[in-house]
Amino acid sequence: MQLLLVRHALPLRSEAGQGSDPDLSPEGVEQAKRLPDALKRFPITRLVSSPQRRALQTGQPVADALGLPIEVDERLAEYDYGQSHYTPIEEASEEDLKRLMSGQLPGDVDQDAFIARVRAGIDDVVATAGHDETVAVFSHGGVVNAMVHTVMKTERLLCVQVDYAGVTRLLWSRTAGLNVASVNGTEHVWDLLPRNLRW
Template structure:
């Protein structure tokens, strides 16, 4: 394989958290089952490093891969979701009407500084890429908003929320010869196809 590769992996399905519990839920039973599929799904990649958001749903998703590879997981706070530090995790079903409108128009909820979020994520990813060897693959366990922010920056999309990202979906970024990043694939979910709620409707 020529060139450095970044695997951006969304966390598995978390529980909802109640107000006051913090926006940091753990994985649900379904989420644990999804995460257990990742070691096999990622086996074909020569992973040299594992990096995670500090949030529990991301760290728990990384753990089966870390165990399978006998590696530790480095934590980078800049790869946290835009809700990091909020009082509780709000599932999309419970978002306010104004925030739903913002999300549907491709923007983050109104209380989030979108530019600062994009800059934070970009700086974190830049450092991961800079620390990687020429031909290394790094797996980053993170969040839907973070993955969208990266695809948005690399592809210069009009909207920040520009791609569908499922639980444990794998998005591949490659370092180009010029040193920038290119998007190779978005939201690979073959490994959890039968475990994704939206696929149960067919």
């Protein structure tokens, strides 16, 4: 089976006390609108999402295009789930940015528990999917990294760049289990990514 791990599109920032579950920004809405065309070459049979709005809103255009419901799995939420606010990586504090750049989650996150939660969610998606199915999972950069790290046994948890609306493909087989097929496909949103606006 095939898993398409799609990072959410660009969200709004939320301030302290507003929660860590903001809506997509106008730019993020435009990124999400490109996903149906970007994913149409895949025979998607099922959609699963983190419960956070930025992931659900990213998946909605695909759900509308395919006429499929979006299943919600709380285990696929980001490590900031339930925190007091959301800060896009571009606005992270210097301390948190140093940790993230060194491949670690922010200091108040239980990294092992986060990885175990994510892996349990993905394992259940795989276990309930048919051998020939393709499942699109709308989630978060930390979740994608947790899976790439687990499957590839990388030294650092945050081992790959995952852009907004980027697509990472995992393949599962009965003999080899999960394997990483591709990471962070962004051709469909290249011109809409904050880090590329300077080029």
